[in-house]
Amino acid sequence: MMLEQRIQHACEELGWSRVPEVLYQHAEQASKENISYLEFLDNLLQEELRAKYERIILTRTRFARLPFQKTLEEFDFTFQPSVDERRMRDLATMHFLGHQENVIFLGPPGVGKTHLAVALGLEAIRQRYSVYFTTANELVESLEEAHEKGTIRRKLRQYTKPALLIVDEIGYRKMNNAAAHLFFQLVAERYEKGAMILTSNKSYSEWGDIFGDNVLATAILDRILHHSTTVNIRGESYRIQEKKKAGFLRLDEDGKPMTL
Known part of the structure; x- marks a missing residue:
């Protein structure tokens, strides 16, 4: 004993x-x-x-704080042939993360941008990197609140500390001037220091509308794209496809979805 x-x-x-x-x-x-x-x-x-x-x-x-857990193995590459599976497998080695590079997924809603971002985030965690997920809207609201309270430096450290920061849904809501400048400040803080994965439903030419300032948008893109990989996804929405399979959706004469 x-x-x-x-x-x-x-x-x-x-x-x-x-x-x-x-x-x-x-x-x-x-x-x-x-x-x-x-x-x-x-x-x-x-x-x-x-x-x-x-x-x-x-x-x-x-x-x-990932919104769900989905891996690359669960992504249907046959449904989205515009996504190069070999390229995604290469990104999953986390080579981009070790070199503080960015990955940007562009495409319409429902094509799997967030799924791929989360899958890479899970792989980064598996390889012992720290990861933090947020939507663009949550991010700017958090930064604005910290700015008002005088704790912006502390909040920026929270977003710059993780090895990988995932910012989802850039472009779903336009940013006011203050929010756009705070977003730029974050991008500048992480520039060549930490990798980011960004998803957006807007092409780069439309980012001036997102930030309400073409000059500021150019400055943001200049830092994001300097060391980066862009994945353009062109295809049908998974959600629409599932509704069509279930018989809950049909198309009108112009090919637009009609909910039953």
């Missing part, structure tokens, strides 16, 4: 949670299969390392 208590105490001091759970299972296996002392120790250490990795992934996934 004294030995069991010593082992339990040692594991607690070392911060090991998995070894106490599997110790006797591995000890019994070692005895039955005549496993060497070193192999027995290695098995226990590998169990603890796997548990530690799982805890890290769980913590970073929670911190990332």
Whole structure:
């Protein structure tokens, strides 16, 4: 009993949670299969390392605030042939993240931009990078509130600290002058220091309308696109396709959706 208590105490001091759970299972296996002392120790250490990795992934996934969890394996590349699967697999190596480069997904609503952004975010977490997800609207509202409270520097640090910042839905709402300048400030802070994934339903030529200022939009794009990869997605909306399959949608004479 004294030995069991010593082992339990040692594991607690070392911060090991998995070894106490599997110790006797591995000890019994070692005895039955005549496993060497070193192999027995290695098995226990590998169990603890796997548990530690799982805890890290769980913590970073929670911190990332992803809207859902979808992987590249779940993306239907046959439905969206404009998305190069090989290119996406290359992005999933996180080479772009290590070089503080940006990835921008452009395309109409429902074509899978957010799915791909989240999938890369999950892969980054799996490779032990810190990730944070936000919509453009949530981002600027947060920055505006911090600016009013005089805590803008602290808030900017929150958005510049993660290795990967995902900003979804740029262009769904136009920004006022103050919000546009705060967004520029964030982009400038992360420029060549941290990677970003951005999604937008607007082409770059329309970003002047988003920010209400062509000069400011040019300055933002200049920093975003300097080291970047742009993925243009041209295809049908997954949501519309699912409605059509379910018989909840039909097209009118002009080919426009008609909800039944």
